[in-house]
Amino acid sequence: MIIEPKYKGGILLTAHPEGCKKLVEKQIKYVKNNKSYNGAKKALIIGASSGYGLATRISLAFGGSKTDTIGISYENGPRGKRTGTAGWYNNIFFKEAAEKEGLKAKNFVGDAFSLEMKDEVIKYIKEEFGKVDLVIYSLASGRRKDPIDGETYISALKSTTGDIVGPTVDLKNDTLIQQTMENATEEDIKATVKVMGGEDWELWIKALLEADVLEKGARTFAYTYIGPKITYGIYKDGTIGAAKRHLEKTAKELNKILKEKLSGEAAVSSNKALVTKASAYIPIFPVYATLLFKVMKEKGTHEGCIEQTHRLFLDMIYGDNPIIDKEGRYRPDNLEMEEDVQDKVNELWKQINENNFKEISDYAGFKKDFLQLGGFEVEGIDYSKDIDLETYAKLIP
Numbered sequence: 551m552i553i554e555p556k557y558k559g560g561i562l563l564t565a566h567p568e569g570c571k572k573l574v575e576k577q578i579k580y581v582k583n584n585k586s587y588n589g590a591k592k593a594l595i596i597g598a599s600s601g602y603g604l605a606t607r608i609s610l611a612f613g614g615s616k617t618d619t620i621g622i623s624y625e626n627g628p629r630g631k632r633t634g635t636a637g638w639y640n641n642i643f644f645k646e647a648a649e650k651e652g653l654k655a656k657n658f659v660g661d662a663f664s665l666e667m668k669d670e671v672i673k674y675i676k677e678e679f680g681k682v683d684l685v686i687y688s689l690a691s692g693r694r695k696d697p698i699d700g701e702t703y704i705s706a707l708k709s710t711t712g713d714i715v716g717p718t719v720d721l722k723n724d725t726l727i728q729q730t731m732e733n734a735t736e737e738d739i740k741a742t743v744k745v746m747g748g749e750d751w752e753l754w755i756k757a758l759l760e761a762d763v764l765e766k767g768a769r770t771f772a773y774t775y776i777g778p779k780i781t782y783g784i785y786k787d788g789t790i791g792a793a794k795r796h797l798e799k800t801a802k803e804l805n806k807i808l809k810e811k812l813s814g815e816a817a818v819s820s821n822k823a824l825v826t827k828a829s830a831y832i833p834i835f836p837v838y839a840t841l842l843f844k845v846m847k848e849k850g851t852h853e854g855c856i857e858q859t860h861r862l863f864l865d866m867i868y869g870d871n872p873i874i875d876k877e878g879r880y881r882p883d884n885l886e887m888e889e890d891v892q893d894k895v896n897e898l899w900k901q902i903n904e905n906n907f908k909e910i911s912d913y914a915g916f917k918k919d920f921l922q923l924g925g926f927e928v929e930g931i932d933y934s935k936d937i938d939l940e941t942y943a944k945l946i947p
């Protein structure tokens with residue numbers, strides 16, 4: 551089968567296994583060629599198959615203390631004409647590479663929000679893996695079944711300050727179009743907090759504590775985004791911002807508990823805006839990203855997932871130069887938030903239109919990153935080659 555990128559709006563529907571493999575290898579190579587740090591011995595990464603979670607796992611295993619990892623994700627393997635999801639392949643190729651170096655790399659594929667998953671993972675830690683000293687919460691999901699009330703909540707990417715009209719990229723036609731982010735209902739806000747807030751993170755940490763599978767000094771981090779003023783309407787003041795505030799509140803509560811019980815730590819890390827499966831889907835956000843990338847690439851401070859994540863662990867979480875704000879948040883987004891960067895982004899935001907967007911923004915870079923989420927547009931891959939999905943279907947994550 552010849553695999554081509556197919557996408558609908560900001561969602562990729564196909565994935566290319568060879569491209570995914572190459573990109574996992576590229577990230578591994580990046581951290582191996584970089585400075586390393588004295589990090590976790592055994593880590594649990596919730597949301598480990600793509601984006602920030604995958605980069606975290608790679609940095610820890612190959613650029614840290616050769617961390618043994620458990621990765622949880624929700625992905626699908628190939629079936630019939632369906633290629634399977636990129637995260638499915640990322641799990642497989644990460645594990646292959648880690649095991650080759652003698653590291654433990656266990657994948658759990660299923661619903662991290664469920665109590666069954668928590669039980670299964672805890673059982674595995676107890677019986678085979680050993681206590682963990684780091685838990686990373688990097689989930690991004692559109693829905694969550696609350697295991698306690700049994701209800702399924704659907705998150706909404708909406709505004710809370712009235713309808714917002716703004717430009718967005720049409721990736722299929724390579725055009726700039728206007729898009730409306732609708733105003734949320736109370737119900738939307740509540741559901742988004744349920745899905746993307748800290749409730750599930752808290753359930754995880756409490757379950758792990760209860761089962762006594764956290765090492766003394768254990769630390770846990772969840773990823774958040776704050777972003778500049780220009781994105782407040784769609785992010786900070788939107789439904790997702792409400793969820794992230796709940797996540798931050800949870801961090802403070804968990805920090806107290808972990809400090810007291812294990813001399814541990816809980817915090818959020820506010821990461822840089824990047825193209826991932828989750829962010830490509832936020833209305834209007836892609837245009838901000840195309841302008842940010844342009845400015846940061848010109849300044850020489852642009853980072854992708856692996857560069858950003860590796861710096862977070864190397865300099866901040868396991869390093870001597872943490873940037874922590876007065877709310878206790880780690881701030882690897884410091885380079886995105888620099889005043890001159892944001893001034894330039896603001897200036898370009900005022901100018902951008904359907905005629906000039908390819909010149910004044912890094913649309914090309916953004917689109918490439920987007921296609922690479924599915925393993926496309928990767929150098930050295932022959933995309934005209936027939937891919938035997940049945941062989942790939944036999945690989946076990």
Ligand code: NAI
Nearest residue numbers: 597599600601602623624662690691773775823824826828
């Ligand atoms: P992503 O879509 O690449 O990763 C999400 C992960 O969650 C995947 O591994 C996926 O399989 C997993 N997942 C989703 N639902 C699941 C479920 N029910 N059970 C088990 N696993 C499930 O997204 P990304 O961007 O890496 O997001 C991770 C975190 O980083 C999110 O909290 C996001 O808000 C945050 N973040 C993202 C930024 C960005 O620009 N992409 C910027 C700053 C923070």
Ligand code: NA
Nearest residue numbers: 600601602603
């Ligand atoms: Na992730």
